[in-house]
Amino acid sequence: EAGVTQFPSHSVIEKGQTVTLRCDPISGHDNLYWYRRVMGKEIKFLLHFVKESKQDESGMPNNRFLAERTGGTYSTLKVQPAELEDSGVYFCASSQWTGDYGYTFGSGTRLTVV
């Protein structure tokens, strides 16, 4: 069984540019989560999809961040325009059902905004 796949693994962009991160969850997992770790700090929840619906987006920092999950399969997280403080590692996780805390996390995308 393939795990959670995220790409790119690294991205370096200039302030003001747009970046799109992608997450492919484990096939059949309805729940998909995005988390972010800013340098040296805790990993913070961004949002939660159940299939294609946003169940909880309370962690999204501002309207420069847009997450989608068309068709309930893979998800994208777009940052537009990127700011310096957006730098960090973005993790995606999936699980079969809400409350199934046996999340499987991806390896993350390291975003650097310069």
Add this chain to the structure above:
Amino acid sequence: AQKVTQAQTEISVVEKEDVTLDCVYETRDTTYYLFWYKQPPSGELVFLIRRNSFDEQNEISGRYSWNFQKSTSSFNFTITASQVVDSAVYFCALSEGAGGTSYGKLTFGQGTILTVHP
């Protein structure tokens, strides 16, 4: 609001030493779950353990053991006879039980960087 504190930012030990990673949590919920994850150099977060708030039994898995104490709101993780491959960042996390407003999502601590020297 929930909070998880890992006061140890970095720990450095020599191989075969025992090491304990501390985790203290805050929650108003009576039903909650506690977790430990390992992040090796490859970057992914690897699930290690989950405990629910009603089960205070300590758990041992090989060289790993966990001490859950509700009285002190702590969920500490001990590695016995540490090895170089244990070097990683370790995260403690907390989540609410069903019915909670944050059900399904994790609140993480800041992480502890463990370095095991040969």
